[in-house]
Amino acid sequence: MVNYGFGVMLHQSEKKISILKRHHIRHKTILILGILFNIGLLGYFKYADFFLVNVNGLLDTSLPLPGLALPLAISFFTFQQIAYLVDCSKKDANEYDFLNYCLFVSFFPQLIAGPIVHHQEMMPQFARLRNKIVSYPNIALGIFFFP
Numbered sequence: 652m653v654n655y656g657f658g659v660m661l662h663q664s665e666k667k668i669s670i671l672k673r674h675h676i677r678h679k680t681i682l683i684l685g686i687l688f689n690i691g692l693l694g695y696f697k698y699a700d701f702f703l704v705n706v707n708g709l710l711d712t713s714l715p716l717p718g719l720a721l722p723l724a725i726s727f728f729t730f731q732q733i734a735y736l737v738d739c740s741k742k743d744a745n746e747y748d749f750l751n752y753c754l755f756v757s758f759f760p761q762l763i764a765g766p767i768v769h770h771q772e773m774m775p776q777f778a779r780l781r782n783k784i785v786s787y788p789n790i791a792l793g794i795f796f797f798p
Contacts, residue, residue: 657685
């Protein structure tokens with residue numbers, strides 16, 4: 652939800668500020684905050700325990716470790732979101748509705764298989780009416796591939 656909000660703000664920042672210099676600063680600020688948010692979450696989940704173990708060892712303290720479980724494909728997810736925000740900043744990304752954005756972000760097979768799939772490749776597929784119709788041959792084929 653936060654990344655979607657940053658994307659919407661990046662789309663709207665051009666509409667609200669007409670002076671180029673102010674627009675440029677505000678636009679960059681939104682982008683930088685979005686990137687820092689994503690890198691911060693990645694760093695927290697991957698390195699919080701590591702950091703606290705080292706602080707405890709160096710300062711002879713006993714700060715409790717959060718013992719975080721690393722979310723599946725968090726690095727992949729993070730860099731995909733950063734790419735989306737950069738594209739929003741460059742106006743290469745269209746303003747998508749929240750449901751399609753959520754589908755793009757959480758589309759599990761592409762998260763696991765990789766590589767990072769660009770939103771411009773997937774979002775038009777979600778918008779095609781033909782892809783929203785249940786296809787039993789495709790369902791059977793998909794079941795065949797899952798052991």
